[in-house]
Amino acid sequence: MRLAVLELELEADSADAVINRLAEGMAERGFVRPGYGAAVRERERVSPTGLPARGAGVAIPHADPEFVLVPAIGFAKLTRPVFFGEMGNPEAAVPVQLVFMLAIRDSEGQLDALRRLIQFIQDDERLNMLKRARDKDAALAVLRNVFGKFE
Amino acid sequence: MNRKRVVVACGTGIATSTVVAEKVAEACRREGIDVDIIQCKATEVATHAPGASLVVATTTIATPVSVPVINAIGFLTGVGEEELSRRIIEALKD
Numbered sequence: 001m002r003l004a005v006l007e008l009e010l011e012a013d014s015a016d017a018v019i020n021r022l023a024e025g026m027a028e029r030g031f032v033r034p035g036y037g038a039a040v041r042e043r044e045r046v047s048p049t050g051l052p053a054r055g056a057g058v059a060i061p062h063a064d065p066e067f068v069l070v071p072a073i074g075f076a077k078l079t080r081p082v083f084f085g086e087m088g089n090p091e092a093a094v095p096v097q098l099v100f101m102l103a104i105r106d107s108e109g110q111l112d113a114l115r116r117l118i119q120f121i122q123d124d125e126r127l128n129m130l131k132r133a134r135d136k137d138a139a140l141a142v143l144r145n146v147f148g149k150f151e
Numbered sequence: 152m153n154r155k156r157v158v159v160a161c162g163t164g165i166a167t168s169t170v171v172a173e174k175v176a177e178a179c180r181r182e183g184i185d186v187d188i189i190q191c192k193a194t195e196v197a198t199h200a201p202g203a204s205l206v207v208a209t210t211t212i213a214t215p216v217s218v219p220v221i222n223a224i225g226f227l228t229g230v231g232e233e234e235l236s237r238r239i240i241e242a243l244k245d
Contacts, residue, residue, distance in 0.1 A: 122229035
């Protein structure tokens with residue numbers, strides 16, 4: 001797994017804006033095809049990914065594997081939460097501060113990343129460490145702990 | 152108690168439904184409920200629901216089904232997880 005983009009204190013006024021920012025960064029660095037961002041936004045409309053965890057709102061936007069060139073995640077921590085639709089309940093909106101954009105090709109990799117994220121969002125201590133991370137080193141330390149070593 | 156069938160669904164039938172299926176299996180094992188779990192995409196629920204006692208899903212199910220549908224994202228967030236297990240068990244008891 002690679003960390004394609006790391007955005008801390010990102011200012012954004014909508015979920016679409018966060019997705020665009022991450023998708024552009026990931027496309028520029030060659031991790032995803034150019035249509036990835038649009039595909040993620042469309043999927044988010046049909047199957048939203050906002051998760052109202054105890055310690056923070058988290059979203060895990062993603063798209064079909066055909067857009068993925070090199071498996072990676074993009075991460076953004078927002079200065080102010082933006083609303084994502086709630087997974088399984090699109091009429092509800094979740095204020096989200098932590099966004100993990102997943103660009104993964106195989107189902108095994110998807111499941112592995114999901115299991116790691118689920119453990120993480122239920123772990124208040126690590127969640128708070130990431131929410132409070134002021135610089136890239138602090139954020140990276142938590143993200144490495146969540147996903148294992150990045151290549 | 153008769154063997155029950157539970158359909159567990161998510162968008163792709165791969166990721167969140169796997170995590171949820173494990174949680175449902177664990178809850179049933181604790182309660183001594185015999186269960187067959189069918190994991191599928193949300194779009195395939197209508198095919199698998201007949202004969203099932205319950206659908207447990209992490210996405211909305213667009214097609215109407217004749218069995219109860221329970222939203223399972225509590226298994227992903229950890230919020231209300233015990234209550235969610237209890238509702239699933241209640242729905243499976245004769």
